Amino acid sequence: xxxxxxxxxxxSGLLIKAFNHTAKPDSAPGQAKTGFIKEWVxxxxxxxxxxxxxxxxxxxxGISSHFSEIAKVTGNLAYDPAPNTRTLVINVxxxxxxxxxxxxxxxxxxxxxxxxPFSFNLVITQRFEATDTLAIPASKAP
Amino acid sequence: xxxxxIILFGIVIPVIIAIAVIGASGYFRNKxxxxxxxxxxxxxxxxxxxxxxxxxxxxxSRQREASAGWQNLVGQETFSLVTTNLxxxxxxxxxxxxxxxxxxxLGQAGAFGSVSAQKSSGLKFSFRGTYRSVQRAFLxxxxxxxxxxxxxxxxxxxxxxxxxxxxxxxxYSAWEN
Numbered sequence: 001x002x003x004x005x006x007x008x009x010x011x012s013g014l015l016i017k018a019f020n021h022t023a024k025p026d027s028a029p030g031q032a033k034t035g036f037i038k039e040w041v042x043x044x045x046x047x048x049x050x051x052x053x054x055x056x057x058x059x060x061x062g063i064s065s066h067f068s069e070i071a072k073v074t075g076n077l078a079y080d081p082a083p084n085t086r087t088l089v090i091n092v093x094x095x096x097x098x099x100x101x102x103x104x105x106x107x108x109x110x111x112x113x114x115x116x117p118f119s120f121n122l123v124i125t126q127r128f129e130a131t132d133t134l135a136i137p138a139s140k141a142p
Numbered sequence: 143x144x145x146x147x148i149i150l151f152g153i154v155i156p157v158i159i160a161i162a163v164i165g166a167s168g169y170f171r172n173k174x175x176x177x178x179x180x181x182x183x184x185x186x187x188x189x190x191x192x193x194x195x196x197x198x199x200x201x202x203s204r205q206r207e208a209s210a211g212w213q214n215l216v217g218q219e220t221f222s223l224v225t226t227n228l229x230x231x232x233x234x235x236x237x238x239x240x241x242x243x244x245x246x247x248l249g250q251a252g253a254f255g256s257v258s259a260q261k262s263s264g265l266k267f268s269f270r271g272t273y274r275s276v277q278r279a280f281l282x283x284x285x286x287x288x289x290x291x292x293x294x295x296x297x298x299x300x301x302x303x304x305x306x307x308x309x310x311x312x313x314y315s316a317w318e319n
Contacts (some may be wrong), residue, residue, distance in 0.1 A: 001277040001295075010285040025257040034257045140259040 003070045003079065007057075009124070013050030015116055018043045025136060026127065031071035038078075039122040045097060045116030054120060058092040063124060078134060085127075085132035094120045193318065216289055216319040220263055221247050224287065224316070228267075231282045239275035243309075244268040252293050252315035261318045269310040276310050289317040292297075 008014050019042050026035040046054060048113050051069040067088060071079035099114045103127045108115045128134055180201035215223075225245065232240055250266030269276055284290055294313040302310070 001273070001280060005273065005277070007248040017299065019295075021292075023291070023293055024253050027257065036254070132290075136254060136258050138258055139259075 002074055003067075004040070004069060005042065007066060008042075008072075010054060011048035011110075012053065014054075014120075015046075015110065015113060016044040017113065026130070031130050033130045033132040033137055035128045035132060035135050037128070038126040041122070043121045044119070045113045046094060046118045046120045047116055048118075051094065051118065054092050054094065054122070057122075058090055060088065060090070063088055063090040067126075079128075083132060085129040087127045089125045089127075091123045092120060093122075094118045096142060143232050145286040154187070160256065195291060212289075212317070215287065216317060220289075220316040220318055222264070224265060224267075224283070224290075227283055227286050228279070231279050234282075235271075235279060236277050239278055239307075240271040242267065248313075252291070254291050254293060254315045262291075262315050263318060264293075265314045265316055267312055269312075270307050272306075273297075273308060274309070280312075287316070291317065 004019065008016060019040075021038070021040050023036055023038045026037050057066065064068075067079045067081045071077055079085075094117065096115050097113070097119045099116045099118045103115060175295065184207070228242060228245075231264060232242065246266040248266055251262045252264040264306075269279070284292075291314060292312070293315055294311070296311040298309045298311075300307045
């Protein structure tokens with residue numbers, strides 16, 4: 001949750017309408033350890049000035065830099081993108097908001113989605129291979 | 143008449159004795175130096191091993207405590223432990239910012255439990271609250287119960303359009319003994 005809060009700071013020109021995070025094992029039977037996949041799917045609305053931010057985030061370097069910062073701030077090494085047993089991919093799609101209405105600046109309310117000219121859908125996928133230190137052991141703990 | 147005797151006892155024999163003493167001294171000095179170097183080396187090695195052993199002992203002592211805590215945690219009944227912890231956490235948060243709306247014990251192990259021989263159970267619960275308060279609650283819960291493995295977190299705006307609160311739906315796998 002800290003990662004999401006830092007990804008979308010307050011007053012950044014973005015409005016989140018749905019957030020879904022899943023972590024699932026990467027099924028590869030017969031191995032001593034099982035890798036897993038974490039996925040974040042976030043959708044919402046975006047103002048013109050925040051489009052550039054989303055574009056900067058929409059690259060391996062952009063999202064890796066963000067994850068590195070989270071790992072450093074929280075001490076949670078699961079966010080560290082450096083090990084070569086992990087891959088991190090981001091995909092951001094933006095499109096025009098069909099319910100957008102142009103209105104004077106003073107009438108704009110941050111929670112009103114019709115004041116945002118674009119909508120966005122962002123998917124982050126982080127894959128941990130079976131050789132990663134965080135992979136799940138298949139056997140019972142001794 | 144005594145010239146040869148004087149030379150023999152006055153010069154030759156003292157020189158031979160002096161050479162023998164010097165040679166013996168050099169030999170013993172060399173032997174002592176070698177022995178000292180060997181003993182110093184052994185001492186340094188032993189000292190290094192002793193420090194290493196102390197370090198391992200301290201590490202084991204710390205791990206023993208962590209292991210005992212972990213064994214105690216996974217030995218308890220997960221459902222009631224989570225309930226107790228959540229009740230304690232809720233008391234430390236503003237009631238309007240953190241409300242538990244449902245709690246369900248899933249009949250089967252979660253996705254992570256299905257790939258491991260380690261025993262586990264699935265838990266599903268929902269909350270209504272502000273982002274920061276629920277984040278604090280999750281942080282506290284996962285700190286108290288590191289055997290919880292997050293499998294799913296969904297956040298939606300509250301169904302009540304006038305409310306600024308969010309709905310949180312969470313699924314955990316809890317590792318058990």
